[in-house]
Amino acid sequence: MSDANANETTTQGADTPPVEIDVILDFVCPWSYIGKRRLNATLEMLGEGFKVNYHPFMMAADIPPGGIPRKEWLAKTYGNKQQQEQALEPIKVAGLQDGIEFNFDAIDVMPNSFDAHRAMRWAREAGKADEMAERLFQLFFIEGEDIGDTDVLARALAQVGVMDAFRAQKMLEGEVDVDEVWEEMMEVKKLGLKKLPALIIARKYAILGVEDPVTIAKTLQAVQAEMELDARERQADA
Secondary structure: OOOOOOOOOEEOOOOOOOEEEEEEEOOOOHHHHHHHHHHHHHHHHHOOOEEEEEEEOOOOOOOOOOOEEHHHHHHHHHOOHHHHHHHHHHHHHHHHHOOOOOOHHHOOEEOOOHHHHHHHHHHHHOOOHHHHHHHHHHHHHHOOOOOOOHHHHHHHHHHHOOOOHHHHHHHHHOOOOHHHHHHHHHHHHOOOOOOOOEEEEOOOEEEEOOOOHHHHHHHHHHHHHHHHHHHHHHHHHO
């Protein structure tokens, strides 16, 4: 997985390199939002020694530019109204545990999220990845905004402090980083992921789907201990 533009949240100790966590998510995936919140809670608990790199994935790559009515997408994905409610209820409950009040009724458009990932790339380059991810999730799942709309994305980039809205609008209307984002998505697709979010830890271990912060913490601590042991052994052999 490429490290290009992976300028992300970093907490690093003095003695060993940070444990890298590659986070693969989509901004139209509610479990990705929950997973991000839980990872943040875990890192706050553990403190230094970790670096987070965000990578793009499109949960619904077949949605055309401009999006489709949300009701149409829900019916196609889950079925009738009762089936939709049964599918969304566990998400609402899980979200509340992490301080997220999903407002699914406010969403009118199921967007194509490609441009949102382009905007996220620019936030990564500016060191604003975590803030941008949170803002995109809030816009879609809380405020019901269409995050496939360039006006919405331009305002978000300005709100987070990545760039002014006028410049962002011009970049979004053009082809800036279109090829680069597609290439990164194709690289991620090779992993054959079946669940979002995905946490790839130290390029060796994976947590697929949403886990609780304690489980994430235990995994990260185990990897951190393994890396520290490897570093001591290399030092002893030198």
